[in-house]
Amino acid sequence: MATGSIWGINGAVIHVLPEKNTGEFFISERVCIGEKQLAGEVVSLRRGASGEMAVVQVYESTSGLRPNEKVYGTGQPLSICLAPVWVGHIFDGIGRQLDKVQNGSVPGEKKWAVRLLVKEGDYVPEGGIFAEVTETQAITYRAMLPPYISGKIRAVAKNGMYTIDENLIEIEGAGAFPLKQDYPVRTSRPVRERLPLIQPLITGQRVIDSLFPIAKGGVAAMPGGFGTGKTMTQHQLTKWCDADLIVYIGCGERGNEMAQVLEEFAQLTDPRTGASMLARTILIANTSDMPVAAREASIYTGLAVAEGYCSMGYHVAVMADSTSRWAEALREISGRLQEMPAEEGYPAYLASRLAAFYQRAGYFENRNGTRGSITIIGAVSPQGADFSEPVTVNTKRFVRCFWALDRRLAYGRHFPAINWNDSYSDYVSAVLPANVIENRRRILEILTEEGRILEIAKLVGTQDLPQAQQEILHVAKIIRETFLQQNAYNAADAYTPFAKQVEMLDALSSLIAKGGAL
Amino acid sequence: MNISKPPLRHEYLNTREIRGSLVILEGVQNAAYDEIVTINGKTGRVIEISGDKVIILVFDGTQAFTLADTRTRFTGQLMKMPLSVEMLGRTFNGAGLPMDSMGALPTNEWREINGTVINPVQRVYPRFPVQTGFSAIDGMATLVRGQKLPIFSADGLPHNELAARLAVNAQTVVFAAMGVSVDTMQFFQEAFDENNARSRAVLFINLASDPPAERLITPRLALTAAEYLAFTHGHDVLVILTDMTAYVEALREISSARGEIPGRKGYPGYLYSELASLYERAGCIKGKGGSVTQIPILTMPGDDITHPIADLTGYSTEGQIVLDRQLHRQHIFPPVAVLPSLSRLMKDGIGEGKTHAVHADTANRLFAAYAKVADARALLSIIGEEDMTEEDQKILQFGERFETELIHHTAGEVRTFAQTIEVGLALLAGL
Ligand SMILES: Nc1ncnc2c1ncn2[C@@H]1O[C@H](COP(=O)(O)OP(=O)(O)OP(=O)(O)O)[C@@H](O)[C@H]1O
Ligand SMILES: [Mg+2]
Numbered sequence: 001m002a003t004g005s006i007w008g009i010n011g012a013v014i015h016v017l018p019e020k021n022t023g024e025f026f027i028s029e030r031v032c033i034g035e036k037q038l039a040g041e042v043v044s045l046r047r048g049a050s051g052e053m054a055v056v057q058v059y060e061s062t063s064g065l066r067p068n069e070k071v072y073g074t075g076q077p078l079s080i081c082l083a084p085v086w087v088g089h090i091f092d093g094i095g096r097q098l099d100k101v102q103n104g105s106v107p108g109e110k111k112w113a114v115r116l117l118v119k120e121g122d123y124v125p126e127g128g129i130f131a132e133v134t135e136t137q138a139i140t141y142r143a144m145l146p147p148y149i150s151g152k153i154r155a156v157a158k159n160g161m162y163t164i165d166e167n168l169i170e171i172e173g174a175g176a177f178p179l180k181q182d183y184p185v186r187t188s189r190p191v192r193e194r195l196p197l198i199q200p201l202i203t204g205q206r207v208i209d210s211l212f213p214i215a216k217g218g219v220a221a222m223p224g225g226f227g228t229g230k231t232m233t234q235h236q237l238t239k240w241c242d243a244d245l246i247v248y249i250g251c252g253e254r255g256n257e258m259a260q261v262l263e264e265f266a267q268l269t270d271p272r273t274g275a276s277m278l279a280r281t282i283l284i285a286n287t288s289d290m291p292v293a294a295r296e297a298s299i300y301t302g303l304a305v306a307e308g309y310c311s312m313g314y315h316v317a318v319m320a321d322s323t324s325r326w327a328e329a330l331r332e333i334s335g336r337l338q339e340m341p342a343e344e345g346y347p348a349y350l351a352s353r354l355a356a357f358y359q360r361a362g363y364f365e366n367r368n369g370t371r372g373s374i375t376i377i378g379a380v381s382p383q384g385a386d387f388s389e390p391v392t393v394n395t396k397r398f399v400r401c402f403w404a405l406d407r408r409l410a411y412g413r414h415f416p417a418i419n420w421n422d423s424y425s426d427y428v429s430a431v432l433p434a435n436v437i438e439n440r441r442r443i444l445e446i447l448t449e450e451g452r453i454l455e456i457a458k459l460v461g462t463q464d465l466p467q468a469q470q471e472i473l474h475v476a477k478i479i480r481e482t483f484l485q486q487n488a489y490n491a492a493d494a495y496t497p498f499a500k501q502v503e504m505l506d507a508l509s510s511l512i513a514k515g516g517a518l
Numbered sequence: 519m520n521i522s523k524p525p526l527r528h529e530y531l532n533t534r535e536i537r538g539s540l541v542i543l544e545g546v547q548n549a550a551y552d553e554i555v556t557i558n559g560k561t562g563r564v565i566e567i568s569g570d571k572v573i574i575l576v577f578d579g580t581q582a583f584t585l586a587d588t589r590t591r592f593t594g595q596l597m598k599m600p601l602s603v604e605m606l607g608r609t610f611n612g613a614g615l616p617m618d619s620m621g622a623l624p625t626n627e628w629r630e631i632n633g634t635v636i637n638p639v640q641r642v643y644p645r646f647p648v649q650t651g652f653s654a655i656d657g658m659a660t661l662v663r664g665q666k667l668p669i670f671s672a673d674g675l676p677h678n679e680l681a682a683r684l685a686v687n688a689q690t691v692v693f694a695a696m697g698v699s700v701d702t703m704q705f706f707q708e709a710f711d712e713n714n715a716r717s718r719a720v721l722f723i724n725l726a727s728d729p730p731a732e733r734l735i736t737p738r739l740a741l742t743a744a745e746y747l748a749f750t751h752g753h754d755v756l757v758i759l760t761d762m763t764a765y766v767e768a769l770r771e772i773s774s775a776r777g778e779i780p781g782r783k784g785y786p787g788y789l790y791s792e793l794a795s796l797y798e799r800a801g802c803i804k805g806k807g808g809s810v811t812q813i814p815i816l817t818m819p820g821d822d823i824t825h826p827i828a829d830l831t832g833y834s835t836e837g838q839i840v841l842d843r844q845l846h847r848q849h850i851f852p853p854v855a856v857l858p859s860l861s862r863l864m865k866d867g868i869g870e871g872k873t874h875a876v877h878a879d880t881a882n883r884l885f886a887a888y889a890k891v892a893d894a895r896a897l898l899s900i901i902g903e904e905d906m907t908e909e910d911q912k913i914l915q916f917g918e919r920f921e922t923e924l925i926h927h928t929a930g931e932v933r934t935f936a937q938t939i940e941v942g943l944a945l946l947a948g949l
């Protein structure tokens with residue numbers, strides 16, 4: 001394995017001189033740094049005046065690190081360990097568990113009740129499922145072969161108690177496989193086929209489901225200035241959306257928000273399964289006081305875990321709050337690497353990284369024949385609430401659903417502060433029934449009309465408006481206050497089943513018709 | 519934490535460059551990243567290492583340094599400060615040295631000033647209200663123990679008066695001034711003295727005339743002191759950081775001296791992380807009494823709430839109290855702009871047994887009514903009062919009363935939560 005010694009240190013970035021006659025460092029290799037054995041990853045390799053140099057981003061504080069301390073390659077890319085340990089727990093940006101079970105056994109030693117699903121002589125397809133474990137009340141963990149391995153079973157273990165490392169089956173010519181599977185975080189998991197997106201992800205949030213819906217496997221971005229409700233909306237979706245599993249990535253946001261999810265979700269019951277809300281939630285936390293390099297990695301860690309569960313046949317929704325902090329982490333590292341910046345100091349590869357991120361969403365037929373999906377919902381925190389800044393602009397190119405949060409609505413305590421003029425969804429025709437599409441059209445028309453009339457009323461007051469216009473204002477107000485606004489703090493209002501939304505839309509629509517407004 | 523290897527007692531003389539607060543040395547062996555150095559009797563920190571070249575940030579200025587005779591000694595230590603409950607009642611400068619005549623702090627307890635990352639699992643979500651006595655805050659954007667709630671102000675607005683009133687009411691205060699004028703420092707000192715609050719306060723003061731680089735450590739000293747008082751001694755500590763704008767300006771100055779690629783408006787790309795590393799040091803911790811509540815104050819350049827300093831603060835704190843020039847002109851004190859102000863932790867901190875049974879409902883109704891006032895006023899200026907609907911006229915009257923009776927406090931007037939809600943309900947009854 002490659003070995004080297006530290007030459008330079010600049011914040012989260014260190015330069016390493018490789019030693020002769022050891023192995024070679026490679027891009028994305030996970031490395032171990034110094035006496036304190038800090039975790040890091042090789043991000044670039046260069047040959048310069050001072051010889052060959054490996055540039056490493058460090059996932060922990062570099063305070064106290066010295067030149068000449070040793071750096072060891074692990075021979076492995078930065079990876080996650082897929083095992084029945086993720087659901088209901090919280091991890092840092094590179095997948096280390098934060099809520100270590102106190103006084104309990106380490107995950108490596110714990111034994112799981114494993115049910116084998118195959119027998120000797122069976123043929124298992126690529127990425128095939130061969131065993132399962134009840135991970136939580138809501139999620140069954142399915143042990144799979146790696147995505148490119150298939151074959152005939154030579155030997156298989158009996159149902160019983162096993163650690164995640166103990167081999168369960170042996171495949172002819174391919175070796176033996178345990179419950180766990182290591183998978184690199186920066187490579188997307190191969191699938192058999194991408195399927196069209198035709199099923200809605202029902203969130204219970206009226207303005208989303210009925211006006212700007214998202215499909216299972218779709219991508220949405222939610223930009224908004226501070227305090228406009230990005231986190232609240234993502235928490236709402238995490239609680240109520242009809243995915244099987246949620247991966248919530250707190251990327252460079254507040255520690256208290258993660259503490260809140262942990263406290264609140266442990267007490268909430270999921271109406272669909274009767275289990276705790278935590279039983280279908282995985283939390284990845286790189287809070288804003290944690291090292292910035294791990295912020296960059298947290299997004300990939302979250303996606304890799306999501307892909308793991310997706311290939312077990314689950315519908316997974318990924319919440320990333322906030323993608324802007326991830327982009328800023330890229331910018332900071334890029335600055336320390338002295339790369340040439342593009343706009344506002346962001347590296348030129350910002351757009352391609354964003355594209356690659358959102359591309360990992362989809363509705364898939366997995367290589368093992370199961371079907372699953374990954375829906376990505378990214379919060380964007382535009383500097384100065386200015387939607388023309390680089391992260392928002394580039395995100396807009398790759399998402400198909402845009403929920404624009406509006407500071408004016410938020411100041412007026414209209415929540416969710418999703419602006420109906422600036423938001424859009426490309427999934428409307430694919431996921432909504434025809435009658436809903438028609439009602440949606442009418443409602444949006446009334447709201448646009450209202451905007452126009454209010455401009456006039458600002459100058460003349462509402463007193464002197466013609467009757468028909470007064471009527472429209474009246475109906476629009478009802479639409480805004482009873483349908484668009486939804487109070488997350490009110491237990492009865494926080495979630496509206498889709499069937500109920502359809503009824504409400506019908507009622508509003510007939511109100512519009514009665515007023516003769518359209 | 520000591521850095522593992524013992525320091526070399528060697529003095530380095532090979533200085534290659536001195537620029538602003540930065541000193542660049544060559545031929546250095548074995549320096550550690552973030553290590554503290556003494557340099558011509560002053561204090562500095564290693565901020566970058568490339569081979570045998572080391573960049574040092576000198577906190578107290580490089581005046582009169584020469585290339586030939588600059589002597590640097592590496593201490594083998596990260597930046598630490600002494601801690602003791604006897605800090606209460608004391609005043610230190612922005613680098614942590616006593617400014618009063620009481621000498622060094624008698625203690626063996628030294629801690630690193632950068633703090634440690636708080637595992638979110640160890641946090642307790644804050645749920646208990648703090649009564650500030652001001653209705654605009656207590657009623658509409660309630661402060662919660664363990665919250666970070668900044669004041670967005672601007673030059674010429676009475677943020678210092680407000681901060682002083684908040685400070686003297688607190689059980690324990692840690693006050694950090696960054697780049698303030700002597701007047702401001704005296705104003706706060708007098709406020710503490712007049713209210714016999716001095717013995718409950720620790721002051722760290724970096725004046726406008728002090729070196730900018732020192733400003734980068736002042737808030738860290740204050741927060742380390744606050745964490746010690748809160749989590750070792752169980753105090754509920756209120757930390758006031760003023761003026762964050764001066765802190766950020768110092769950061770920008772040093773960043774540009776280092777030739778770093780700037781983000782928005784010339785501020786370093788890592789400004790968000792930098793601010794968050796301070797603001798995240800507020801909260802409540804499992805198994806420890808005490809709490810750290812932060813009220814950072816910033817003056818928005820050009821009254822612009824989208825300016826990076828205000829913007830990135832808003833993105834990392836738990837709400838904001840926004841002060842308004844218009845209200846100030848009308849002699850409303852505190853001139854809190856209620857609509858853009860927000861306490862994100864309010865919801866869990868109010869209600870029966872905490873503030874008042876109908877607090878949430880009353881606040882919501884007040885917001886809804888006050889949100890209509892601006893439009894009604896705009897209309898008034900166009901069509902005059904007679905042509906307005908009766909409803910609009912009521913809204914106008916409500917707006918006036920809301921500002922003069924609820925937001926405004928006469929000198930020294932303090933309202934309890936119950937009194938604030940009473941005022942609010944009375945105003946709503948007039949609608
Ligand atoms: N659906 C909702 N119902 C009720 N209140 C809401 C709702 N959405 C947002 N709010 C209010 O808005 C406040 C701010 O919301 P939130 O913390 O989600 O903002 P944010 O966009 O994530 O801000 P930041 O970018 O600073 O993290 C909340 O504390 C709450 O008071
Ligand atoms: Mg948020």
